[in-house]
Amino acid sequence: MLRFIIRRVLQIIPTIMVVALLIFVIFSVVPGTFASSLFSDGKTAADPELVARITEQFGLDKPVHVRFVSYVTDLARLDLGTSFRTRRPVLELINERMWTSLRLATAAMIFAIVIAVPLGFLAALRPGSILDTVTMVGAVSGLSLPQFWLGLLLMYLFALKLNLLPSFGYGDGSFKHLILPAVTLGVTPLALLARTTRAGVLDVLNADFVRTAHSKGLSETQVVRWHVARNALVLIITTIALLLGSLIGQAVVIEKLFAWPGIGSLLVDSVSMRDIPVVQGTILVIVMWFLVINTVVDVIYALIDPRIKQV
Amino acid sequence: MKFGFNFILGATLTTLVILGGLLAPWLANFDPVFDADLMNAELPPDWTFWFGTDAQGRDVYSRILYGAQISLTVGIVSQVINTFIGVALGMSAAYWGGWWDDLVNGLTNVMLAIPSLIFALAVMAVLGPGLASLLIALGLTNWSWTCRIARSSTLSLKTLGYVQAAQTLGYGDVRIMFTQILPNIMGPVLVMATLGMGSAVLSEAALSFLGLGIQPPFPSWGSMLTDARQLIQLAPWTAIFPGLAIFLAVLGFNLLGDGLRDILDPHMRTRLS
Numbered sequence: 001m002l003r004f005i006i007r008r009v010l011q012i013i014p015t016i017m018v019v020a021l022l023i024f025v026i027f028s029v030v031p032g033t034f035a036s037s038l039f040s041d042g043k044t045a046a047d048p049e050l051v052a053r054i055t056e057q058f059g060l061d062k063p064v065h066v067r068f069v070s071y072v073t074d075l076a077r078l079d080l081g082t083s084f085r086t087r088r089p090v091l092e093l094i095n096e097r098m099w100t101s102l103r104l105a106t107a108a109m110i111f112a113i114v115i116a117v118p119l120g121f122l123a124a125l126r127p128g129s130i131l132d133t134v135t136m137v138g139a140v141s142g143l144s145l146p147q148f149w150l151g152l153l154l155m156y157l158f159a160l161k162l163n164l165l166p167s168f169g170y171g172d173g174s175f176k177h178l179i180l181p182a183v184t185l186g187v188t189p190l191a192l193l194a195r196t197t198r199a200g201v202l203d204v205l206n207a208d209f210v211r212t213a214h215s216k217g218l219s220e221t222q223v224v225r226w227h228v229a230r231n232a233l234v235l236i237i238t239t240i241a242l243l244l245g246s247l248i249g250q251a252v253v254i255e256k257l258f259a260w261p262g263i264g265s266l267l268v269d270s271v272s273m274r275d276i277p278v279v280q281g282t283i284l285v286i287v288m289w290f291l292v293i294n295t296v297v298d299v300i301y302a303l304i305d306p307r308i309k310q311v
Numbered sequence: 312m313k314f315g316f317n318f319i320l321g322a323t324l325t326t327l328v329i330l331g332g333l334l335a336p337w338l339a340n341f342d343p344v345f346d347a348d349l350m351n352a353e354l355p356p357d358w359t360f361w362f363g364t365d366a367q368g369r370d371v372y373s374r375i376l377y378g379a380q381i382s383l384t385v386g387i388v389s390q391v392i393n394t395f396i397g398v399a400l401g402m403s404a405a406y407w408g409g410w411w412d413d414l415v416n417g418l419t420n421v422m423l424a425i426p427s428l429i430f431a432l433a434v435m436a437v438l439g440p441g442l443a444s445l446l447i448a449l450g451l452t453n454w455s456w457t458c459r460i461a462r463s464s465t466l467s468l469k470t471l472g473y474v475q476a477a478q479t480l481g482y483g484d485v486r487i488m489f490t491q492i493l494p495n496i497m498g499p500v501l502v503m504a505t506l507g508m509g510s511a512v513l514s515e516a517a518l519s520f521l522g523l524g525i526q527p528p529f530p531s532w533g534s535m536l537t538d539a540r541q542l543i544q545l546a547p548w549t550a551i552f553p554g555l556a557i558f559l560a561v562l563g564f565n566l567l568g569d570g571l572r573d574i575l576d577p578h579m580r581t582r583l584s
Contacts, residue, residue, distance in 0.1 A: 018421045026437055140569070144509065144562035146516050149536060149554030156543050156550070249426025253517045257540070267429070268521055271436040283433055287424050294424075 005299050012291050019287050023280050024071055028064055080284070081277035083270075090281035094263060098285070100170060101255070101262030105247040107178050108186035109240065116190045117236060120197025124205065125224070135194055142191025148253045151184035155258075168259040181258040185251055189243040193236070200235035204228050234304055238297055245293035248286050318570025324563025328556075332379035339373035343530045346370065353546040363548035365538060367528075371549060374530035375556050381531045382560060385445055385515040386508035392450030394504045397457025402488050402496070404458075405465035415458065422455040428514055435523040445524050449511050457503045464496040498575035502568050509564035516557050532557045 062070075074081060080090035123135040158180060159167030171177040204210060205228060213223045252264035259265070263282055270278035331338065340361070351368035354360055362371035404415035422430075430452040438444030468474060469492070477487050518524035519533025527534055532553045539550035 014417075015421055015424055018417070019425060022421065022425075023433065026433055140565055141558075141562060144513075144558055144565050146513055146533075146536075146554055146557045146561070148517065148520055149550070149557065152536065152540060152543060152550050152554070156547055160544050246426055249429045252428060252432065253520060256521055267432065271432060272522065274436070279433065279436060283425070283429055286426065286429055290426065291424050 004302055008295050008298050012295055020075060023283055024068060027276050080281035083275055083278050085273055085275045090277050094281055094285050097263045097266045101248055104181055104251060104262055107182035109244050111182055111186035112190035112193055116193035117197050120194040121201055124198045124201035139191040139195045142187050147184055148257045151254060151257045154180050170261050181254055181260050185254045193239055196239045197236050200232045204231045241293055241297040245290040248289055315570050315573045317566045321563050321566030321570050324559055325567050328379050328560045331376050332383045335376035339376045341370040341373045343374040343377040344528045356548055362552040365549045366542055371552050375552055378530045378532045381525055382512045386511045388446045389449035389511045390504045390507045393454040393507055394457055397454035398461045398500055401458035401461030402465045405462040406469055406488055419455045419458050427452045431514055440523050440526050449514055453507055460499045460503055461496055464499060465492055468492050468495055502572045505564055505571055506568035509561040512561050
């Protein structure tokens with residue numbers, strides 16, 4: 001078991017390295033230097049002296065391979081570089097924003113779980129029923145909704161018309177500010193989770209051991225509780241974890257819409273200001289987050305189901 | 312062959328979007344860009360402006376029709392690129408195996424680890440906003456699932472008798488892949504491409520909404536929503552209709568993809584994931 005865990009954790013490292021290389025390559029082919037793009041607002045010409053000074057200060061005049069080596073050695077020391085704009089360490093900027101993002105993602109996930117799991121479960125137990133149809137139609141609609149549009153409409157209804165909730169911002173960090181962004185972000189995972197739960201429960205219901213449980217005279221409730229629910233939970237928990245892994249990435253648009261000070265809005269702002277070290281750093285952190293969650297899922301999976309580690 | 316409800320509704324919605332885009336010059340009542348008149352700004356829907364007007368007095372209905380052209384272009388072109396990359400890599404990896412398979416597998420895992428919207432955002436940051444960069448960004452970042460499916464389908468096909476018969480007849484590798492394997496993996500690949508069009512339309516809207524996609528004054532559904540964000544209190548129709556267009560188009564592609572899957576692979580029917 002321990003060997004499996006160690007192997008799985010070690011597998012992250014090459015992936016991270018390739019991602020880091022990929023990000024570096026993408027941002028190295030930018031035409032022009034970062035320094036000149038800092039001033040390219042299209043209105044004022046960049047002062048050549050200033051450009052030269054900044055180019056030198058950030059080491060942008062060095063050849064690509066030299067920059068790559070220093071990028072990698074810095075990464076190895078967990079140094080993500082310094083922001084072009086704010087002159088602050090990227091890691092510090094990310095650290096400030098990461099927790100609000102995690103808070104948003106967790107809230108969205110809780111919202112999704114509380115609704116999707118019972119709904120998917122009930123739908124699977126009564127296939128073809130009205131509840132099942134409504135759940136499935138709702139799920140495919142939820143997957144087709146542009147989330148930021150839903151966010152706009154919710155903002156219009158609950159903040160501007162009914163005046164019940166703040167329309168955007170983090171405020172004092174109160175729960176009220178969290179509701180609209182979390183619900184908006186939670187809709188897609190809700191739809192996916194309801195579908196997966198239903199499919200998973202349906203699969204288990206068709207398994208031989210469920211028929212056996214029925215034929216040995218257990219009541220419907222007992223069969224569902226002890227045999228169906230337990231087996232379906234493995235798939236549901238995996239899906240939840242994987243969704244949580246991808247949620248930070250999806251949150252980018254929602255954070256921007258609601259002016260939520262998370263890592264997603266940091267990324268978007270840095271992209272539009274061409275603050276490349278911050279863009280590189282945030283993407284790397286989002287990918288890390290995804291990979292770490294994936295690994296945790298694999299390990300949990302192996303703990304629950306001993307057959308996995310042989311694969 | 313029985314067409315399910317999903318397929319029919321999906322095909323209908325998709326056809327409507329395609330017709331709307333193709334016939335935009337005839338169906339639109341106004342020019343989407345140049346018929347701006349501040350005297351008509353922010354008018355609610357009426358008999359002249361069916362979906363109301365925006366802040367510049369442009370007709371929202373006409374802009375949505377032209378916006379369909381952009382969404383469809385993005386959806387189709389990006390999926391053609393994705394499918395080409397995914398099938399080429401997945402099929403050859405499974406067929407040749409060895410180090411090439413390991414390399415493709417590794418690359419696919421890396422691509423799966425980067426959320427596609429984030430990756431597209433990074434590419435857009437480098438290429439700058441606009442339609443061409445949008446097509447490249449969405450075309451290069453979403454092929455990993457197609458690749459996986461092409462690979463696993465090819466793996467199970469290459470041991471079959473008719474493929475081995477073709478090898479015995481002395482067909483070249485590339486010829487076998489194109490004439491013997493490709494036609495038989497097209498089903499699942501087509502399903503992925505159709506579902507991918509839906510997500511490409513969503514990504515285009517999201518990137519344009521963030522100001523990185525289609526630039527004003529051109530009417531993309533996403534950039535229309537960006538403008539609507541400022542106007543929502545005064546002119547909610549500027550937000551409602553473009554969003555509804557995105558929703559219906561994506562719903563169409565998703566239902567069509569699900570419907571195709573039901574037709575092509577009846578085993579998948581209960582195993583929706």
